[in-house]
Amino acid sequence: xxxxxxMLSFGxxxxxxxxxxxxxxxxxxxxxxxxxxIIAFYGIWTIVLAGIRTKNPExxxxxxxxxxxxxxxxxxxxxxxxxxxxxxxxxxxxALLLVTIGILAxxxxxPSMRQKPE
Numbered sequence: 001x002x003x004x005x006x007m008l009s010f011g012x013x014x015x016x017x018x019x020x021x022x023x024x025x026x027x028x029x030x031x032x033x034x035x036x037x038i039i040a041f042y043g044i045w046t047i048v049l050a051g052i053r054t055k056n057p058e059x060x061x062x063x064x065x066x067x068x069x070x071x072x073x074x075x076x077x078x079x080x081x082x083x084x085x086x087x088x089x090x091x092x093x094x095a096l097l098l099v100t101i102g103i104l105a106x107x108x109x110x111p112s113m114r115q116k117p118e
Contacts, residue, residue, distance in 0.1 A: 005049065005061075016041045033085045040078025046071030069104055076100035 024034045050068035057064065080093035088099055 005052070007044070009049065012045045013042060016045070030085060033082060034103060036078045036081035036085055038078070040082065043074025043076075043078060044058045046054050046074055069108075072104060 015026065019043065020034045020038050020041070023037070024031070046069075050064045050071060053061070053067055054064040065077055076097055080096045083093045084090060
């Protein structure tokens with residue numbers, strides 16, 4: 001029986017959107033900040049989903065590591081966008097994205113460098 005990750009992810013997205021709309025109207029933040037927070041919080045869910053996929057891998061589905069990387073990138077994009085919307089220096093947002101991409105590149109390259117000697 002296949003896992004229903006798509007329906008679960010859609011439900012989590014709807015909960016995140018609803019919570020961010022409530023936050024938007026109670027805290028009086030802008031729509032662009034709400035969208036940035038939705039992306040960042042959905043990235044957190046994607047990382048949780050990667051943990052679920054580690055324990056229950058699908059035969060032809062996306063791997064857990066790929067899902068984890070996508071979650072980290074969503075958090076970085078949402079965080080950088082949020083930094084831009086609150087008026088910080090754009091260099092900080094670019095630096096956040098570059099550091100995230102650099103860390104992911106190093107983390108991806110390291111396992112291939114640790115090959116067993118023959």
